[in-house]
Amino acid sequence: MKKYLLSLAVVSLFYTESDACAWSDPDYEYFNLFTQSIIKDKSYLPFLHSYSTRFYTDFRSSLIPDENIDAWKRYFNNQMSYAQTEYLVNKMSINDLNALKKGSPTNQLLITLGPGFYQKYHEGIDYLIEAKYLEPYMKINYIEGADSFYYREPGTGKNATNLDYNKTIAALTSLYNAAKNPEIKQRYGYQLVRFNHYTRNYDAAVKAFKAYVEPLRLKGAPYIMALDQLAGAQRGLGMNSEANWNFFQVFRDSKSRKESAFVSMKLSDTASFNNILKRSNTNEDKNMAYFLLGYEDFNNPIPVMEKMFEINPDSEILKVMAVRSINELERSYLPIYYYSNDDTITSQKNTADNNDVKNNSNTTEPKKEELSFWQKIIRFFKNLFSSKKDKGSDESKADQSDDELLDNPDRIPVFTKNNYWYDDKTKDFLDDLEKFTSKTKEKSKDEYWQIADAYLKFLKKDYKESTEILENIKTTNPEYLEEIKRMKVLNDIVSQPKIDAEYEDHLMKDYSEYFTEKPEVKKDSTETDEYDYYGEVPSTADFLKDVLANRYFLQGEDGKSFLMNNKLSDLQYNPNSSLVKSVEDFYRKPNKTQFEQQIIAKNINDVGNIDAFFAVIYGDRAMRQADFEKARSYYAKAQNFSGIPRSEWNYDDKKVTPLKYAAGAYNGLSNISDLVFGHNVWESYQSSPEESMKKEDYSVFPFIKPTMNKLELTDALIQLKKIGAGKNHDAATANQLIGNLLYNTSILGYYRQLFVMDIDNTNGGKYDFQTSDRKNPYQYYYKNFLDRTYIEPDNFDLAIGYYKKALDLSSDKEQKARILFQMASAEQGKYYQYEAKNPSKVDYSDPQYSEKSDAYQKQLDQIKNQKYRTYFAMLKSQYADTETAKDLLGSCTYFNYFMN
The missing domain is CATH 1.25.40 (Serine Threonine Protein Phosphatase 5, Tetratricopeptide repeat)
Structure with missing residues (x-):
């Protein structure tokens, strides 16, 4: 089995579907619940289903029986176990066997077998000595050619041409003639065929098979091995039809050589397959031929399986075809992520349409319930006197009947177009x-x-x-x-x-x-380290966890659903208010069941003070809604907040440890600069605050401190709001400052991280305009929580509303120009939101792609100028002569473009 290493990564960077990841492996993207390897004939294990490798490899090679070892075991009258025989034949050194021949064995196995072992089996031991001498050279000589750039396995550099051809042939022929045991004699014949094949004496190899192998009329392991070499020589002679047939026989009769024989066969065309089918005289041969056809065919395998069924319904290879087909189905019904239907759609026609569209799954429509006349009457009165609820609300979900829950088309497992190679069939x-x-x-x-x-x-x-x-x-x-x-x-x-x-x-x-975690098994000190960058293979336990997460989700228990697949700290990456509330409700739930305590609640990980963690999220959301009083009430409960729970690599301890915030650094609550009330000089998130931002005149507002925590910030905003209710210049400036803060902390602002549980303004999913208008963009559960943005979008009208108050109250033309530019910037945010919800639907394969794309862009430009350039137009028509406007021409490229 493979060993797995889970690589360390900053999960917050991954907001796209897993398939887009460079490390994606299709064999890790579904739950292998139907164990492919339960087939009885383990020689077919390499032919199970896999997309990662040409042949299935996730099994121990020792599971596949080797007919050669079985033959040697019988030759030695079963005096040794299979493992001991395999050791003697394949791994014991030639020196150990020579010592046995001399009567002074030093190998413990040979000592245990006793002094008469060599005398009894001297022909076999002598053959093994000769075979072990030849083995390092038994490779075909490599010849540089058109394909010489292909990868070659590293080796000793020896090949069959390093041996003296005439002496080797003479020695093997002499040993062949001297051998009395027919099986040992045939093994020497195999060596003659192989040596001629690997020295590219193909014609001599064919003659050697006819002279030394065929006449003995034995069809055991040595014959199969020799036939394999004969087919290789025939391929070298261009006798492709004969080579295919002999490789086919090796595939049919061998247990350990099926994979290599399959690779050696050339069945790339119908004629090659038909040739084998014509030569198949027995049902077993025909069955095997159909298997090869079905294995290579990427279309529906059932017609081939039907032919195999007619020949032999008990065929083991028919089961291999079936298990491959089941595995193919599993990849569509049991993916590790179930994505919503509209995950690849960035928008709907408009918000109303988007909210009204029923989010149907890709599954077959559930069967309609047949109701009797009496049941219809009961349902009529039940609906008549029951209060109507939003079908998507948690309350409505909790009230669902068993039938409604069972009929929900989103109950996994469901069919999904999980990978691009699946079609609708x-x-x-x-x-x-x-x-x-x-x-x-x-x-x-x-x-x-x-x-x-x-x-x-x-x-x-x-x-x-x-x-x-x-x-x-x-x-x-x-x-x-x-x-x-x-x-x-x-x-x-x-x-x-x-x-x-x-x-x-x-x-x-x-x-x-x-469901309970098993203790980690200590690795054997002799075990070789192997690396696998795809993580752990999905297991039955993982699938059941997903099933339960899905069930809780459909029942309206979002908090439990979330914690089945995520940690509490993950909420920082998508701090959606309704989900956070559901998680908090579960956290505070008294009398949790044993399952809730041990399986779900264990994911309530260390976020510092949990109450403060929730309070900061709620306070941030209230700030984004410009509800400063409500935000203050939450921040007052968050004074024990220890910082956004991030991790960092500790080079001293060589492990991931909680991030330690530097003195004076923003940690999610404290150390907020008063520049948050200023305006940006230029749009550069990577520059320092002093380079990107400029203060307004705060002199008349001494309560604005140079550095504040969020509680102090809300206190300042509440006072500004009171002052802004006046009618004087200070009121205008107060409203301007509030507008600045709301814009600066929006998706476009330099301080956009302040109210979305982030530690800096670097890019990420939180700063994505492609948010969903739906309250909850999830259709199944929250397993892929970090793969998409799940946060309420900015309301730019809040900032524009405060700017409008400031504009109406101000009598200073320069101030008005600045306010109008800020209003225009916020209006630009509204346009970006519109554009993200209305992407181009022109298919790239459309012959008129360029023309249609240009027309679409022209339509967007028209909408932009008609609906989202109100304040730029006012600034241009009424305040173009102000110093503020002139400064903006030099610092804002787009404003310069608009003005000209």
């Missing part, structure tokens, strides 16, 4: 495969087909029938039993209408192994 394929599996389980004696049928029923959400099938399976196969056990757990959990306290107790009592 994938859903239909589930129905077709289910029909085939149901038919095959009636004919085949192997319980595998019953398990597969039950699993497909599970994917179709027919949990009752799936469970019934599982209950009736009688088997002693340990791998089958393990799969059945897991599937029963899956059916139990996914079929539960509502996850309540009673069911949570059931989970902890009967399935705790899937």
